Amino acid sequence: LPYSHFSAKSRVMIVVITAFTGLISPLASNMYYPSITTVRDDLNTTQSGITWTITAFVIAMAIFPLLWSNLADSIGRKPVYALSMLIFTCGSVGCALSRSLTALIAARVVQSAGSSAVQSAGAGTISDIYPREQRGTALGIYYLGPLLGPCLGPLIGGYIGQDAGWRWVFWVLAILGGVLLLLALFVLPETHRRIVSKTHSIQSVNIPPALSFKDNNPLLDIATVRYPVVALSMFLFAMLFGTYFTNATAQPLAYEGIYGLSQGMSGLCFLSSGVGCILGSTSGGRVTDLLLARHRRALEAAADSERVEDIKIPAEARLGAMWVGISLFMCAVIICGWLIEYELALAGVLVVQFFIGAGMAFTFQSLGGYLIDVFPTRSARITGVQNFWRSLWAAVIVQLFPTMHENIGWGWSYTVMFFLTLAALLLMQVVVFRGERLRQRFGPGPELR
DSSP states (O other), rough: OOSOOOOOOHHHHHHHHHHHHHHHHHHHHHHHGHHHHHHHHHTTHHHHHHHHHHHHHHHHHHHHHHHHHHHHHHHHHHHHHHHHHHHHHHHHHHHHOSSSSHHHHHHHHHHHHHHHHHHHHHHHHHHSSSOHHHHHHHHHHTTHHHHHHHHHHHHHHHHHHHHHHHHHHHHHHHHHHHHHHHHHHHHOOOOOHHHHHHTTTOOSOOOOOOOOOTTHHHHHGGGGGGGGHHHHHHHHHHHHHOOOHHHHHHHEEEEEEEHHHHHHHHHHHHHHHHHHHHHHHHHHHHHHHHHHHHHHHHHHHHHHHGGGGOOOOOGGGGGHHHHHHHHHHHHHHHHHHHHHTTOHHHHHHHHHHHHHHHHHHHHHHHHHHHHHHHHHGGGHHHHHHHHHHHHHHHHHHHHHHHHHHHHHHHHHHHHHHHHHHHHHHHHHHHHHHHHHHHHHHSSSOOOOO
């Protein structure tokens, strides 16, 4: 029996739509950054006040995927995508019509609640239609959406805000949400393996059981951090994404305040990290699949011919090349901070932004694929958990960065984020080299299919 009844073309179409829908949350989060001073002046508020429109969005982006992932595992992926895009569209309209800071913050929370569904459910969709050995490449394409948002958002939003005004940034997002709603309703098929298995003949692996109301509890998902491999992975995810997100929000300050660029040109500079994200995500996914294939060949060569079918590749095999991406990311981060501190050539800043994007995407792919391999029947829910922890830390560090920047400058602020990420990376080596033993002793149990 096939793992999935969808044809190769159908699966590619599903991945593309999922990635495009996954783009919407970070796009909505970042698209109005270049207009933030204009919004502040128009709503007659302070810099601290307007920053809450960012922080509230990120906090909601941390919490709501936990609810969406449970709902997606209960009723299926398709209705969750459709409902979430309807909520997002309404929230975007609310942002465009806001006349006060309070109204804008409330509308941003609604917008975030709707857009964040695919942050968790999308990984579940990939796990639904691709077996483990092919999942890395598909995840690489899917993660392009969430990772390109912080790069494309300021680019698109910069020119829209400059030429049409900041409210049109949200009108464009509302139109985009409407298009995605139509795609979810009329083009995207249901992929949930439990639902699909009722009408199609597929392999009976990675089919999650129906959950009772008691089991369908986001707090139980958050509690997976009791497992050492999950806790250490989440810590690295949080430090990595927090640094990346803070860098994305801080760059317009440098481009416009230090290098004197216009709002539109400031957004254009984000293309550098965007191209890096594309390269890092696509290559990272392919590399993790090749690592699994290499481990399988090595184990098959050492095993008896009668036992080949029983071979289980440890999930930690996906982490073998992670050090390449994260080393690139960390070196680029610290160099970027000091380039801006001494107001050195903008070209140098753009070059290291490329490597920040590439390193982040490559590492993100390895870590995300690892957690899905550890929780194959709860892929959407574990992705919701990692989204919770990384978004929560991103909200904290984004709120702290203006104070850090004012007191210790660009160079030392980026150096602090470098050492936080380094600490997480060093702890993660326990998972890389002893992860399988940790899982055998402390859980979660092996379920690698």
